[in-house]
Structures are given as C-alpha cells and as structure tokens.
Amino acid sequence: MILIIALAVLALVVGGLLLLRPGRRAARPQQPPQPGEGAGGTAVLEKDLQAPTLERAPPAEPVAPPKPEIEIPPPSAGRLVRLRARLARSQNALGLTLLGLLSRDTLDDDDWDEIEDTLISADIGVSVAREIAEALRTRVQVMGARTPDEVRALLKEELVRQVTNGFDESADRALRTTPHGNRPAVVMVVGVNGTGKTTTCGKLARVLVGDGRSVVLGAADTFRAAAADQLETWGTRVGAQVVRKDEGADPASVAFDAVRQGIESKVDTVIVDTAGRLHTKTGLMDELGKVKRVVEKQAAVDEVLLVLDATTGQNGMQQARVFAEVVNVTGIVLTKLDGTAKGGIVIQVQRELGVPVKLVGLGEGPDDLAPFEAEAFVDAIVGG
Template structure:
C-alpha cells in the first residue's frame, strides 16, 4: 500500500511539472511583442525585419515628431502693366469685335445710301456710344467716304482713325497716385452698390505693388462687414496694411485715420474704399462729400475714381452725372467691359463728365484690371 501511494505521488509531481512548463511557455509567448509592419518601422527609424523586444527602448529623437519652423505667408507677385495690356487687347477683341465688324460690313457696301447710314447710326447707338457722338462720327464718315472718295483711303483705315478721334487719345489717363511735398497720393474710390468698388481698390493696390510702391488701404465702407473683410483679404495677398474701424463707425473718421497713417509712415499712396451709395439717396451722397473734406485735413485728394459697371449702359451716365456734382471725379473705372458688347459707353461717359476712362476691368481674376489704352480699344473694336 505504501509502495502504491509513492508511485501515485511521483506521477502527480511529474504532471504538475509538465503543466507549469506549458503554462510558462504560454505566458512567455504572450509577452513577446507582435511583429510591426514595415511601414511603422520605417516611420520609427527601425530597419525592416528588426523587431524590438519587450524591453527595447527607442531613442527619444525617433519618437518625437519632426518640428517644422513656421514660415511667413508667401506674398503674391502681381502682374506687370505690359502683360495686362496684352490681355486687354485679347479680351476686348472677343467682346467688342462685333461692333467693328458690323460697321465695316456696312461701310464696305458698293453703295452707301441713306438706309446704310441709318443702319450705321443704329449700330453705334445700340453700342451705347450716345446720340451726339454718334451724329458726329457719322457726319465725319460721310464726308470722308462720300465726298473725298478714294482719296480718303479704305473704309477700315478711315473708320479706325475716326473712332480713335472719338475715344480721344489726347486725354491724360495717368493715375495721380503721388502727392506733393513728400505727402502720399490719396485715391478716393466711389460708385453705386454692386459696381465693384472694393474689388477695384484691391486690384489697384496690386498694380501699385507691382510698381514697387508702398500702399495703405482705408476700409471706409463701414456699413458692410463683408466689404471690410474682403478688402483685408486683398491686402494680405500683396502685403499692404488696412486701416479699419468697428462696424458702423463714421466712414469719415476711418478715412481720416487711414490718411493719417499713410502720412505718418511716409507711404506712397493711400486708397480709400467708400460705401456703395445710391445716387438718389441725398444723405449718403452728402456723407461722401464729408469724407472727402475730412481727408483733406490731412492731405489733398489726388484722384477720385468713379467705378461704373459697363453693362449698365446709359444708366451709368446718370450715376456719373450725380457723383460728379458731389465730388470732383477725375477718372473713370469701367468694370465688366469684357462681358459687354456695349463698349461705346467709353465714349459716352467721357463726353458726359469730360474726364478720361483710366482703368478697365476685364474679368474676375486678381490682375484683370488694366490701364485703358485708346489705340488698343479701337483695334479691339475692329477685331
């Protein structure tokens, strides 16, 4: 009996030892880390195939994320004047060519009778050239093509010369963006709602920056927070400063501070964006006059640009007339000229105000504002 008990005890001890061994193996396997995918090890700087054990310690510089030194915002480099003029010709030729082709087709007829001249008049009036300029142009064409005959030249040459005279290349179309005696030039931008004043201010700033001039913008359209933010965005893109105030601030005070900032910093040009005033709202128009008077306590206004939408046609002339009575408009900016077949508005508005079209908007792009060139415009009309 004692021998049997001894055998059972030995068997039990052997079984217990086997169980412990198996258990130990299982625990050990569970503590062995699972293999890492190669992509992870690549990120951690460990060669593919090498597996760190449970006690492996990775170097701190491997675990820390890469530190990237913050960089300053990259400023845009605006387009120069020369390439803008090239695009002016291309865009205008696409939108205004129909007028020139229509006139040339009529003038090239074998017989220029009264019906033909009436059709020429209708074509010019439809293009918003205006009644008086149209009558003058038709009379000169009649004289040269009917009276002078072959001595006048071919119809295309005659038409180009007369259109160029009508657009008047002798007008001074330079932007007055410099002040006297070291003061900054002050440009006041005015117009009705929706004409594109804020965008125009931003685009003019780009033109000046491309010419390496220092600029400060004044956000005097204080009734629309969106206008202030829009102007700030334009400014950030080319690295110029914007002076603004809380929403609803007196526009004249913002304009005053902007010009003061420009004087103190010695910048070349200050451009003031104003609220889009409706020409039939006398109070708002009076306020515009106040803005100009307050600005001139700091420095003279060197340029007053009236922004007009070229697609509004004759309605733009009404706007121009009212604004010219409130402030001394010195130049016209015609926006959306590339989207209108009524390019005659150039002639009509110049006749209405006696001031030149200085800039034209050719599209929605940041650099789609170009100095107006009379020769390029007429060439575009003729296709």
C-alpha cells in the same frame, strides 16, 4: 513545628516565582505609517528617492500660422494690350457690323441710318453716333474707300479721335499716385452698390505694387461686413497695409486714420474704399462729401475714381452726373467691359462729364484691371 516551617518555605518559593514572571504591557496606540514607510521602513523611502522619476515634457509652443506669400503683380504698362483678346471677344460684334456696312459697294441713306443705329446700340449716345456717322460718310464719299483695309483704317481713325476728344493721352489718363513730399497721394474710390468698388480697390493696389509703389488701403465701407475682410485679403496678397474699424464705424474716421497711417509709414499712395450708395439718396451723397473733406485735413485728394458698370448704359450715365456734382470726379473706372458689346460708353461718359476713363476692368482675375489706352481699345474693337 516542622510543618509550619515547610509551609513558609513553600510560600516563599511560590512568591519568588510570581515576582520573576513578566507582567503584560499596556498596548501602545498604533501610529499611522509615515509616508514612504512600509515593511522596509526608511529603507523603502531611500529606495523610492533613488528610483528614477518620469520628467514631464514642457508644454508645446503654439505654432504660428505661416505668413502668406507676397505676390508680385505684373507692371501696368502693356496690360491692356495683353488683355486685348478678352476685350476683342466682347466688342467684336460692333466692329464686324460696322466694317461690314462700310464695305458695301454702295451706301444709301438707309445704310447710313443702320450705321448710326449700330453706334447708338453700343451706348455711344445719339449725338455722338450721328457725328461719327456723318464724319465717316463724308470721308468715304471723298476718298472713295471701299476695301476692308481702307474702311478699317477710316473707322479706327474716327473712333480714336472720338475717344481722345479733348484729352491729353499722356497726362489726363495718368493716375496721380505720386507722393507730395512727406504726404502720400490719396485716391478715393466711389460709386453705387454692385459696381465692384472694393474689388477695384484691391486690383488697383496690385497695379500700383506692380509698378513699385507702396500702398495703404482704407476700408471706409463700414456698412457692409464683408467689405473690410475682402479688402484685407487683397492687401495681404501684395503686402499692402489695411486700416479698418468695426462695422458701423464712421467712414470719415476710417479714411482719416488711413491717411494718417500712410503719412506715418511714408507710403506712396493711400486708396480709400467708400460704401456703395444710391445716387438718388441725398444723405448718403452728403456723407461722401464729408469723407473727402475730412481726408483733406491731412492731405490733398489726388484722385476721385468713379466706378461704373459698363453694362448699365444710360443708368450709369445718370449715376456719373450726380457723383461728379458731389465729389469732383477726376477719372472713370469701367468694370465688366469684357461682358458687353457696349464699349461706346467710354466715348459717351467722357463727353458727358469731361472726365477721362482711366482704368477698365476686363474680367474676374486679380490682374484684369488695366490702364485705359485709346489705341489699344479701338484696335480691339475693329481689329487690325
């Protein structure tokens, strides 16, 4: 009996001990760490929030290219005089030959034929050369002039007479670039390929800006890709506006827009550069007439300047005749006059067309285009 009681007590003690032992907890699924938590929990997050952050630099503003400096060209007055030495270098052979012949003690028929041939070789033209030779022969015989100064004076007087024959120097050679009320003056520049039309337009813009005029340039040569770019470069240098369109656009529409821009901007002068064209191509010449007619719907065309290469001689004369028939040329621009001893083309082209030479190009520099002055031109040929 005692044994049974002892076993019961032992069972109770062992059961109590088992009840007092903690049971094994079921493992909880592991949660992924929250952002900012680590070994330090939220303390790490707070620390991170308190840490200084790197500020991103604002994006750099695009730097605009510097505006080109506007050039101030010299005024047109006296340009030909300033360029006289350049002209004299190319024309000196003509003047020296004539002075040498005329200064001989005696002049026979052969000598006068040589004088006439010298004049013809200078592109004066056969009939004009003969007229000059005869006039000089008469005056030498009557006056008996033989000294270099006397001969030079006679030759200069005769050449000036021929250059100015039929022209009012103060009026006919003046470029009509003054606006009419609210309409700008319009200048069209025409000619064959390679004579320097676009360059002439740019240089003419410089001449006008130098005289205090405001200018719009119309890039109506849409057949040559570089023409509009070239004209824009000239315009940028002197602050002139340039109106252009894509390559192949209608030249008349470009000219029309240029004149409209000139009216809206109230400028003094619009210069329209046209495409070079062969004087033998009827279609191209007709198109040139169309450009002029379209422009005249807005404003009168005050000047049609024909650009001629002074080195082309008789071929240049043929070009001049055809252009004059199509667009009523009002003035001639002779380029490359510094590169030839054939300055007599000035006399010949005026005689043939009844149109004055208004501008001459005497080099590659930007300010080498000058208003033509008869006295300065002849002085450069004969000296003195």
